[in-house]
Amino acid sequence: MRITIPVLLLGMLGAQCALAAGDGTSAVGGGIGGALGNVIGQQMGGSTGAAVGAGVGGAAGGALGAKRGSKTEAAIGGGLGSAGGSVIGNQLGGSTGSTIGAGLGGAAGGAVGSNLADDGGDNRSHGKRHGHKKNKHD
Template sequence: MRVSLSVLTLGLVLSQGVLAAGDGTAAMGGGLGGALGNVVGQQIGGSTGAAIGAGVGGAAGSAVGARKGNRTEAAIGGGLGSAGGSVIGNQVGGKTGSTIGAGLGGAAGGALGNNIADDDRHDSGGGHKHKHKHKHKHR
């Protein structure tokens, strides 16, 4: 019971930070997709199936929630976060912990991937372009 409350409290803190960062849709998609994929995966293939289902669901949910240019990074983050959260949650709190971990990991990973994609887009446009200057020939 203490573990469940600790995980829930941590999830609330993380979700507030994610939503404040402006990555809410990718985070919500990754969290919901990871949790749902985890539950379906548990039914099909136990803890291994839960981790795989969480990864696939987290990736899909994050990609759907992210903006068009950020979908790949958000999907990678959401998938890895969900799968990792599922495995860690299973060690800490069994099936319920696995589902909570997949949801939290998917939310954090989707938001992180979306945010990294935004940073890459802003940083890449700052370079200076060198134009060829035409020299006038004197006759």
């Protein structure tokens, strides 16, 4: 438990990489949520609980930090990124690696999910009116 603060700080540092894409809030939310969920899950259920906790925490954090139209995609990205990062990190570095991986994976997944939602399928007119003008003749 004494390594929790340094691990969270390292996760937040890794989340800064995603800020360049303009998805900072969903990236930070996914990273912090994934790391916190991982730590809580480790305490409750070992490595499996850590992966589940990271996924739930990353999804919640990604959704909370995302803009209105991209919450679902950011939640999916944050959850999958956190859970995958937790599993890979556990294989590479035990429980500490699992927490770091969950934070970094959640940050990346939240940013990518939010970015994909912003880019996908937008065929609105963006304020341009395409109607017919009515001319008044006096």
